[in-house]
Amino acid sequence: RQYLMADNWTNLVNLCLGQAGEERRNSLKSATGRRLSTAFTVPQARPVLKYLPTYRLEPKYPINKETCEKIMQAVMDNAFENFIYSPKTSLTLCAQISEEIKNRIKAQHFDRYRYICVVTIGEKVMQGYCSLVNFLWDAEKDGYISYVYDTPKFFGLATLYYLYYD
Numbered sequence: 001r002q003y004l005m006a007d008n009w010t011n012l013v014n015l016c017l018g019q020a021g022e023e024r025r026n027s028l029k030s031a032t033g034r035r036l037s038t039a040f041t042v043p044q045a046r047p048v049l050k051y052l053p054t055y056r057l058e059p060k061y062p063i064n065k066e067t068c069e070k071i072m073q074a075v076m077d078n079a080f081e082n083f084i085y086s087p088k089t090s091l092t093l094c095a096q097i098s099e100e101i102k103n104r105i106k107a108q109h110f111d112r113y114r115y116i117c118v119v120t121i122g123e124k125v126m127q128g129y130c131s132l133v134n135f136l137w138d139a140e141k142d143g144y145i146s147y148v149y150d151t152p153k154f155f156g157l158a159t160l161y162y163l164y165y166d
Contacts, residue, residue, distance in 0.1 A: 056166075059111035063162050065145055071104045072147040072158050085123050085154040094119040101158060116161040123154050137163060 079097050098117040105115055122129055135142070141164035149156035 059113070059164065061109060061111040063110045063113055064108070065143075067108060068105055068145050068160060068162075069147065071108075072101055072145065072160060075100050075104065076147055076149045076156055076158055080149050080151075080156055083154075085121070087123075090121040094121055097156075097158065101160060105160065110162075112165055114163045114165055116163070118159045118161075120157045121154060122157075124152065129155075131157075 075097060079093060079100075083093070098119045101119075102115050102117045105117075120131075142162065144159055144161045146157065146159045149158075
């Protein structure tokens with residue numbers, strides 16, 4: 001409704017920003033001789049929140065690799081305790097294991113880390129398995145942890161990548 005009152009783009013922008021709203025209200029009030037309804041009021045914009053940088057380059061609670069390895073081992077051992085390999089169930093099991101590992105490690109509240117958890121389940125039928133991952137990261141703060149669950153029929157490989165962000 002407000003855009004119908006704007007004569008050109010400048011008035012439209014001013015009307016949207018609320019700069020010309022009061023002028024337009026006063027001119028309409030004087031022209032019509034009555035008070036303008038509240039339908040033409042311009043809502044006030046919320047202020048933009050700005051956070052100051054902390055300039056902290058080290059985490060207060062750095063990641064503990066031993067704790068993460070224990071969590072990964074416990075989740076994998078529990079998941080594969082009664083597992084029989086099936087291609088149909090392997091996909092959903094990978095997703096569940098990955099989510100469980102990620103949630104348990106997030107619950108430890110290590111400071112300023114992002115996690116990527118990749119789980120692979122494969123059947124052993126006389127084939128090879130090769131995997132390659134490339135990174136561009138800070139070798140001091142970023143890293144990965146792997147755990148392999150191995151049986152004569154299948155294998156399970158879980159890899160957790162942890163990336164520090166400022």
